[in-house]
Amino acid sequence: MAAIRVGKQGRIVLPAGIRRQLGIREGDQLGVIVDARGRVVMESPEAALNEVRQKLRRARGDRSLVDEYLAEKRIEVENEERDVGRRPGSS
Numbered sequence: 001m002a003a004i005r006v007g008k009q010g011r012i013v014l015p016a017g018i019r020r021q022l023g024i025r026e027g028d029q030l031g032v033i034v035d036a037r038g039r040v041v042m043e044s045p046e047a048a049l050n051e052v053r054q055k056l057r058r059a060r061g062d063r064s065l066v067d068e069y070l071a072e073k074r075i076e077v078e079n080e081e082r083d084v085g086r087r088p089g090s091s
Contacts, residue, residue, distance in 0.1 A: 002015045014024065022044070024030070030042040043051075 002018060004012050004015065006012055019025075024044070028044065030044055031048050032040060032042050035041050
């Protein structure tokens with residue numbers, strides 16, 4: 001654990017070792033939240049996005065959203081083809 005100080009205007013400086021370890025560079029943005037235990041948690045937008053993706057994967061299980069979408073589209077096409085065949089003047 002690294003100790004840091006809060007400076008003027010609430011600014012903090014992340015120690016260089018932590019910045020190197022996490023690949024944080026000048027100008028990078030970090031998301032900051034206070035968790036349920038009162039801890040300040042910082043993460044990169046990429047890390048936050050990866051966490052959301054993992055939660056979605058767990059929630060959907062083995063289902064493939066692409067496969068579901070394609071199945072829905074196939075049904076729509078079949079219905080349209082059937083409707084076209086029923087129209088007057090169709091062969």
